[in-house]
Amino acid sequence: MASAPVNASSVPDGYLSTNFMDLLSLSRTVQVVTGGARGIGLALAFAIAEAGGQIAIIDAAPEPHANYALLQSACDKVEYYQSVSLSLPLAFASLDYGTPSTDACECLRGHRSDVTDHGRLSNTFEDIVRDFGRVDGIITAAGICPDQPFLSRDPASVKRCLEINTLGTYYSVQLAAAQMTKQPTLPGRAGAGSVVMIASIAAHQASKDQHTSDYCMSKGGVLALTKQLGVELASHQIRVNCLSPGYIATDMTAELIEKRPLLGEIFNSEPPMKRIGDRKDLKAAAVFLLSDGSAYMTDAEMLITGGMHAGRI
Ligand SMILES: NC(=O)c1ccc[n+]([C@@H]2O[C@H](COP(=O)([O-])OP(=O)(O)OC[C@H]3O[C@@H](n4cnc5c(N)ncnc54)[C@H](O)[C@@H]3O)[C@@H](O)[C@H]2O)c1
Secondary structure: OOOOOOOOOOOOOHHHOOOHHHHHOOOOOEEEEEOOOOHHHHHHHHHHHHOOOEEEEEEOOOOOOOOHHHHHHHHHHHHHHHHOOOOHHHHOOOOOOOOOOOOOOOOEEEEEOOOOOHHHHHHHHHHHHHHHOOOOEEEEOOOOOOOOOHHHOOHHHHHHHHHHHHHHHHHHHHHHHHHHHHOOOOOOOOOOEEEEEEOOHHHOOOOOOOOOHHHHHHHHHHHHHHHHHHHHOHHHOEEEEEEEEOOEOOHHHHHHHHHOOHHHHHHHHOOOOOOOEOOHHHHHHHHHHHOHHHOOOOOOEEEEOOOOOOOOO
């Protein structure tokens, strides 16, 4: 739906009535995070909770990371503060998530599901809509990163990488977007929903001392999908952007370093900022992209790499 055209006597001044904390709030929204049982997905689920959103995690892992119990505590806290109309920044002022919680709370659900299995994934989205009634945003963080020289790369493993990183992203976004088009827009919110895909700097350049041909191809696909869907879904008021991290310390990179310790040095020396990224470096960007703070932003890629996408010194 197009807004009324601006003329000289009616320049909109919404900036006077909308403060930036409200723009960044995810309150009342339902956000899906694939690959949220650990790593970047889990960290971004904390960011969503801290911004007031409800969360449905989809992951194939049999058990989530131990910090998932802290996420449950964080969600309990959000639920309580919202129920008594207290401000969320106050809830997290001390950054104390309380004691780890094993109780299911209303604003967090974990689903064991595989993003490559369309039938099962489709049932999972039905479960999410049954639990929460809607889907307002999705972060696609499920992914793997095999490392093997191109000439000896095993075809079955190449296929699996593309299935998880690219097709799994495609299926998840398609199911989320289909739901967004079916539901009424939340009162006071801009647009029908926001998609945030996790691509990678690997969509742009080779990584020093890593052999990740299919991974790079898979992330190039995610970047291309972002561009196409941003245009294609704009008429549905669904925004589509991606976050492309450089090296970020997670269980995935820790496992790589364990196998090949030299990679630890590379991760801390290649970025111009001379350190590996921390997952907290992605939290604000993810909330911004999911929220109305980025209401006029679609088809964009946010590169968070410590400067590495521009060059090396
Ligand atoms: N860590 C980095 O340096 C880095 C950099 C750029 C991009 N990325 C991307 O960010 C995403 C997350 O990476 P991470 O470092 O947190 O990895 P991670 O291995 O710590 O977490 C990935 C999660 O995805 C889940 N997953 C894997 N296959 C799945 C499937 N078929 N269905 C559902 N869930 C599945 C895993 O169980 C795991 O919980 C990946 O797409 C990765 O390519 C990571």
